[in-house]
Amino acid sequence: MNVATSIKTLVGMAAALLGWLAIHERDEAGISSVTPAGSASSAASSSASSPTDSASPGAGGNAPSEPSPGTGGQGVGIDPDLDPDAEDGSGGGVAVPTLQDAPKSVEFGVVLVQYSGAQGAKKDARSKAEAQKLAEELLTVARDDFEAAVKKGDPGSVTSAGKMFRGILEPNVEYALFSLEEGAVSGVVDTPRGFWIIKRTD
Incomplete structure (x- = not known):
């Protein structure tokens, strides 16, 4: 009885792990496992935020331009x-x-x-x-x-x-x-x- 219970426990843990891996792989591929209503529009608006948030120095961002050395x-x-x-x-x-x-x-x-x-x-x-x-x-x-x-x-x-x-x-x-x-x-x-x-x- 103890052996059967242990096997069931291990199978359950393996199933949970496989489920977690599947969700994790989907997240890495950019597919959200849970998509609440309105999240697509909010994601689009956040990605279209001010260009200064992600601009690199010298590419129109807020970083000051560097004077020439010496x-x-x-x-x-x-x-x-x-x-x-x-x-x-x-x-x-x-x-x-x-x-x-x-x-x-x-x-x-x-x-x-x-x-x-x-x-x-x-x-x-x-x-x-x-x-x-x-x-x-x-x-x-x-x-x-x-x-x-x-x-x-x-x-x-x-x-x-x-x-x-x-x-x-x-x-x-x-x-x-x-x-x-x-x-x-x-x-x-x-x-x-x-x-x-x-x-x-x-």
Whole structure:
């Protein structure tokens, strides 16, 4: 009796599994197993929603167009007040553009200017406003003599920081670095570690 019950149970489970597989295959083929009244019209209306919902960058969507890397040979300065998470361009800044044609890795040097609250900064570090003023001064030096600017920067400033791969740095910092032409110097870039002035060295 127990054997017969077990066989019936197994047969029932197998039938249920086959039924599930049949429904799953129909779903993958785009055939809904349950089609409530009006669902066809709602599906059609959802598929005809705004083209900006599925548009890719540069194809009429909402994504900003990407400026050409290293414009003017001086690199791209990123406004530290820009908010990459802002949904619109008013009040909160704009999203950082993506890099399409940039290399996968670059070598770079960096001038670091720390401020209070930045990662790794000392407790008695300068204010952010003071740090930004100093960074702007060092930027002028860096464009003429990057090594001299490195010597005047905070510890962590180096003429060669080695190779950096895409996908590691914060979006605005990555954009500033990977949009540079070889030998170009960026503007002042605000990072979690302090202000950076970046030079692409390869």
